[in-house]
Amino acid sequence: MSSVLITGASQGIGRAIAVELAGRGHRVIATARRPETLADLPVAQRLRLDVTDQESVDRAVREAGEIDVLVSNAGETVRAPLESVPLAEVERLFQVNTLGALRVAQAVLPAMRERGAGRLVFVSSIQGRMVLPMIGPYGASKWALEALAETLAIETGHFGVRVSVVQPGAVSSGGGERARVHLGENDPYTPLYEALPALRGELVTPEDVAATVAATIEQPEPPLRVPAGAPAERALRARKEAPEDEPFLLAEIDW
Incomplete structure (x- = not known):
């Protein structure tokens, strides 16, 4: 079994991934900005890691020991x-x-490259390949993430490192509900914000995404991009088949 470090494991998708991988016998290093939120997870290690703080990242990676797989899950959104x-x-x-x-x-990466083996799994979103109104900054950050991941796949594949991007659609993780909302009084975009639930489409659970991540890790030759669940597969197929010369939306906007 692999030694897997997970970022953002305190709640939602990250927590579900930690539980799923531990249940499959992997050595799981769960990390979060507040490690006390990890106390009830059945994992080998619980470490503080803030992905925006270089010192925090370096310390956690040292304390984790050998890492076969990085599951890069930490993320935030906004409306x-x-x-x-x-x-x-x-x-x-x-x-x-x-x-x-x-x-x-x-x-x-340096240790993985020197060993000639390793996995990088980035939890992205279907919004890494398409956009949704009112969630544009999040989508832009995921488009950029996918560019980095694909570049890493090219640059590190020669050294035995495999890179995958897992792409869920809407997830019942509570992330959308926790998102900061920036709308003024009588804001002209309020009707569009209220239409978001219909535009986001069918929800999958954090456990569904966790199962996809685990299956990706356990594949000998994982694909670069992995849709997480049937709704994501349908959305990404529709995006691929749509013309590139006009904006694409999963559903009509009624506002």
Whole structure:
């Protein structure tokens, strides 16, 4: 079994991945900004790791010991129109979702490269290949993440490192409900925000995503991109088949 370090394991998808992998016999190192939130997880190690803090990342990777697999899951989102979203919020999402993922990958890659083996699994989103209104900053951070992941697949494949991007659609993890919302009083974009549930489509559970991540890790030759669940497969297929010369949405907007 593999030694797997998971970022953002305190709740939602990350917690479900930790439980799933531990149940399959993997040695799981669960990490979070507040390690006390990991106390009830059945894992080998619980470490503090803030993906936006280089010192925190370096310390956690040292304390974890040998890491066969990195599951880069830590992420945040926001709800706001691009016309008025605070740029500080966009920067925050890129710091966590994109640069944070790269920071941890950089920390684990030298040892993987020297061993000639390793796995990087990035939890992305269907929004890494398409956009949804009012969630544009999150989507942009995931598009950037997928560019980094694909580049890493090319650069590190020669050294025996395999890279995969897991792409869920809407997940019943509570992340959307916890998201900061930036809408003013009588905001003209409020009807679009209220239409989001229909635009996001069918929900899957964190456990569904965790099972996809585990299956990806256990594949000898995993694909680069892995949709997590039937709704994600349908959405990504529709995006692939749609014309590239006009914006694409999963559903019509009624606002």
